[in-house]
Structures are given as structure tokens and as C-alpha cells.
Amino acid sequence: MTVQNIFIRCDTGLKKLALILCVFLPFFQLRGRAIADLSILFIGVSFLLHTAFKKNYHCLLRGWFPYALSLWALIVVSSILNGSTHTVMEAIALVRYFVFAKALEEWLLDSRQKQQWLGLSVTLAGVWLISQCWEQYLFGVNIWGYARWKDGALTGPFFEPRAGPPLMVIMFPGLMVYPMRMVQAREPGKKLLALGIMSFLLLTMVIIGQRMPALLVLFGFFLCALLVKTTRVPVILATLSGFVGLALLPFLSPPAYDKLVLHFVQQIGHFSQSAYGQIYMRALNMVHAHPLLGVGYNGFRVHCAEPTYVYGIPRFAPLVAGQDIATGCNIHPHNIYLEIATTAGLAGLALFVCTVLIWWTKLLRAALASRALMPSMLFITLCMLFWPLASTSSLFTERTAGWVFLMVGWGLAQARTTHATATQTTTGTGTGTGTGTP
Secondary structure, three states: OOHHHHHHHHHHHHHHHHHHHHHHHHHHHHOOHHHHHHHHHHHHHHHHHHHHHHOOHHHHHOOOHHHHHHHHHHHHHHHHHHOOHHHHHHHHHOHHHHHHHHHHHHHHOOOHHHHHHHHHHHHHHHHHHHHHHHHHHHHOEOOOOOEOOOOOOOOOOOOOOOOHHHHHHHHHHHHHHHHHHHHOOOOHHHHHHHHHHHHHHHHHHHHHOOHHHHHHHHHHHHHHHHHOHHHHHHHHHHHHHHHHHHHOHHHHOHHHHHHHHHHHHHHHHOHHHOHHHHHHHHHHHHHHHOOOOOOOOOHHHHHOOOHHHOOOOHHHHHHHOOOOHHHHOOOOOOOHHHHHHHHHHHHHHHHHHHHHHHHHHHHHHHHHHOOOOHHHHHHHHHHHHOOOOOOOOOOOOHHHHHHHHHHHHHHHHHHHHHHHHHHHHHHOOOOOOOOOOO
């Protein structure tokens, strides 16, 4: 056996194992984040080995990847200037997420069948999440014996209230895609069933009791009605039923009503004095003090209590006066764009915005070019994930990054295969119609 044959067999074996890990990744994200992180690392390293073996380096120099690598380089440089050795090592390790997404786009999810396997896994993870939320709602505890959180939020399969964000990510590509296909059928019974499923999914998100995921899913329903015209009426009706569920929330789940409605209205009415308002102003003060490169990875958590960043912007001074310094501190700024700006400055923010715009553009073009629903579902998901006016978890913690970059890579792979199918159809070299399923 020649050396080349050995490399070919190793490359094939690595790809098969990487695909298995990718398909199971949604479950690892829910239970076993250390395994999920190792899976992401393995997939990224395997892709780089494949790239080196095939000498296909040009794929790393096109599209969004150079912007992402430049952002990563800025984060590392800023961390070197502002952080400890441990912080620098953590910053260097962040590159695995970008490489992971690129691996899914260029290498791992290179066929509709592989994308379908991942789609099925995401669906099963979503069903598991929803079943645990309703078990906890109906019987008081989930399968592990955990009751709902002290503020009334349903925790699903978790100990803490963390069911909302992953369900938001899974909602459209893993769950909504099925009733939307049913809506496109001609049978009235299927249309009614689809409307019931959509309403049930939205009601589930509402009774979970986490504000931002619920708001972002409502935003996703709006985008869904805007983008997929054939399903517009049922989506609008399901949205209205969601508002009916919200109106009935004082009877369905009083704790969720207190958190979703009463507490939300109170926070918005006094936003500058709320914890979120104080955190955002603290982050802006940091950007004002370090506009070019920011304060490095984890810089917000490390430096937020320093007086320099409390009264940096004069306009904020009256809003901060009298507040406890700790009110503006947290482990991250609770907004992805502020997190990037504090970590890598305005230069890093510009690179990040360019990267996100490229992702949105690629997926939107695929959604408009294909009659399949999955590109639209993934585009909607990325819009929710990167919507700038949202309170978010930290982008670079595995709990968030695993889902985000899985959806990015999956969406870009969908866009790639959609473009390839459309090109074959146009040139007459294939018989595809662009109507592949997820």
C-alpha cells in the first residue's frame, strides 16, 4: 500500500467520524458540552488535515473566512496587550469555531443527504426539548427531577432556565419546516394540522418564560411570513394565536406572565436604570476608552468594575450616578456586537459585521433561488441569532458558539449545494430542481 493510499484512507475515515460527531452534535449541545467542544475541535482539525492533503488552500482565502480570521487575529492581539497568558490561550483557541463552520460549508456537509441527517438530528433534539418543557409544566418536574426555576421559567431538560435559546435556534430548521411543508399541500386537513403545530410551537416558546428567545421567535415568524409567500396566511394566523396565548398567560402560567410581560414592561420603562442598561453603558464606556482594539478576550468581565469605565462617556454620567458599580458588571456585555466591540474594538466590530453580512447574503440568495424551505429556515435562524437589538449570551462560550456556528456552517452548506444545483439546472448538466428537503 502506497503512502498516498494510506492518506486517502485516513482522510476518508476522518470524514466519516467527523460526520457522525456532527450529526450527534445537537444532542451533545444539550447534554455533554465538553464532548460537543471536542467534536467541534476534531471536525476543524480533520478539515485542516484534509485541506493540507488535497492542497486546497484557496478555500481558506475566499468568502467570509478571511474576515473571520482577521477578527480572530485582532482578538488575539488585543488579548496579548490587555490580558494574561491564560486569556491569550483562550483567545487563540477561538479559531476552532470559525474553522468548524468552514469545514461544514466546504467539506463535511457536501450533499443533501448529509444535510438531511443533520436536520433529522436537530429535529429530534427539538422534540426532546419541547417534551421536557411540557413535562415540567404539566407534572412539576422534568425527567431529572428538576422543578421550574424560581422566577417561573421552564428549564426543560436543564437545571437552570436555558431551554429558550436552543429551542429558538432549533425552531425553524428543526421544527417549523415540517408544518410549513404541510401548508404547501393542497389538502385542507394538512393545512389545519400545520396551523395547529405552528401555534403549539409558538405557545411552547411563550410558556417557557424567557423574554428574548420568545421575542426573537416572533421576529422569526414575521420574517417567515415575509419570505415564504406560500405559507403567509397560516404563519400569520399562528402568530395571532401566539398573542392569544400571551393574553391567556396569566391563567396558563402566572410566573411566565410576570416575567414575560410585567417585568419586561418595568425594565423597558426604566431601561437606563436596569441591569441591562447599566451593562450596555459600561460596555460603551470601554469601547470609548479603547476604540481601536478593545480590551481583549474576557476583558469586559475582568475590567468592568474599574472606575475608568464607569464615567467614561459624559452623557451617561447622570444615568450611572448613584448606581452600584457592580450593577454594570457581568461575565459578558449581553449583546454580541457590544461583546465584539469590547473584545476587539471598532476594527474588530467592522470585520464581524462584514462577516455576518456575507453570511446573510449567501443564505438569502439561496432562499430566493430555491423552492426548498430549508435555506429560508436557516436564513431566518441566522437573522435571529445576529439581530443587533437583542440581549444575548456570550458568543464565544461553547453553549452558544456550538449552536451558532453549527447553524452558520449548515446554512452555508445549504447555500453551496443550492447554488450548485441551480448552476447544473441552468447549464443543463443536471436534473436537479432545487427542491431538496432538509
